[in-house]
Amino acid sequence: MKINNIHHIAIIVGNYEQSKRFYSELLGFTIIRELYRAERDSYKLDLAVNGLYQIELFSFPETKSRASFPEAKGLRHLAFAVDNVAEWIDYLRANKVDVQDIRIDETTGRRFAFFNDPDGQPLELYENS
Template sequence: MLALQHVHHIAIIGSDYEVSKRFYTKVLGLTVIQEVYRAERQSYKLDLALHGQYVIELFSFPNPPARPSRPEATGLRHLAFAVADVQATVDALQKHGIEAEPIRTDELTGKTFTFIADPDGLPIEFYAS
């Protein structure tokens, strides 16, 4: 068995770097650790943290292909964040003009959750902690 310790990071490619950067930093509130432009790849790499812990690499590439479908395409299904209050999260998102799906209750845990989409349609879940 492998001796995995924890998830190191999640990598996301945005179709419009500035739009994605604004969403992940200004809307979701992740903080920038480091931003690098890699000229040989015509690509930005933005390292983002949540409460000081490195969690997301945001990339830009010229002309990336679109995500095939939402959310049942092969590959990453969605990104989920734990929140103390799902309704308060929905209210805060609305202030940024982002509409969330109706709040649901997980029939297995009894916890509430909802989904939004990032600027490229990647499903993002907010799940009551």
């Protein structure tokens, strides 16, 4: 028995249109499909990350905020591999996204930085090399 890879990551969002723009336009993920499920009054947006991975955004009429930041039980953060963290920080800040300053991973020596999506979900930029 073995797990082959991660199929998708699901994120529940508060403001669907705002999150759709954030992930598709700002972060550049490709929209695969968008569904409106009338029986749930809910949208589901499938996004491709560089053609390899999939993120699903869900909207629901009622959602709860994250219990605490950043150390709530469950998924701590989602990290995206990038070629140049500093360039991404400049890009995100130019688009009015609050991004923490660059830190260095004590184990690998690689640069990384944290920021949040519109709902406060912690996201990380992690430099490939």
